[in-house]
Amino acid sequence: MAAVSMSLEDQLAAFLHLLLPPLVREVNDPTAPLALKTLATEVTDLMKRSVGVETFTAAYTRAQQVLSQRKVERRVQRAQELLTNPVKTARVKIQKHMKKRTAKKRRLMQDKQVGFKRRKAS
CATH class of the missing domain: 1.20.5 (Single alpha-helices involved in coiled-coils or other helix-helix interfaces)
Known part of the structure; x- marks a missing residue:
């Protein structure tokens, strides 16, 4: 992802919504290996410098919201499945x-x- 973000440097903002969810997942996962967390953090820092702090923060927050929303939807779906x-x-x-x-x-x-x-x- 770091190589892709470096090659898309000027167009990276348009692709942040595709690149950030896996990085957000790995950074926030408590069971992820430390090496993977470190690598994901480095890639996010690289993207932040490339795109700008404001744009990156907005996209990162949006990715976190989408992931948490999906998690809630899966939980609700399991509860409904239990009843139905x-x-x-x-x-x-x-x-x-x-x-x-x-x-x-x-x-x-x-x-x-x-x-x-x-x-x-x-």
């Missing part, structure tokens, strides 16, 4: 639980092969 189709919701919940069980079994098998014993929480 409880059978499907139960099936999804069971599948999610089964995935967790298989992942736990896989971790335990890997630990057993390595010879690592997990401590019990006291």
Whole structure:
């Protein structure tokens, strides 16, 4: 993205709405790796210098609003799905639980092969 923003230097403002959402997501994601966060921050700083602080801030704020709005819409949709189709919701919940069980079994098998014993929480 940094290379694209450097090549579009004079036209970058027109494409900010396309380039910023992934950067905003990575910068604000608490589970993202530190290297990825740092890289995303560097790219956003580069864009800010290229476009100007006011234009960049407006576009960045808009990207944050759009992402949070989508998150709320997904949450509402899941709640509505629970009410309208409880059978499907139960099936999804069971599948999610089964995935967790298989992942736990896989971790335990890997630990057993390595010879690592997990401590019990006291």
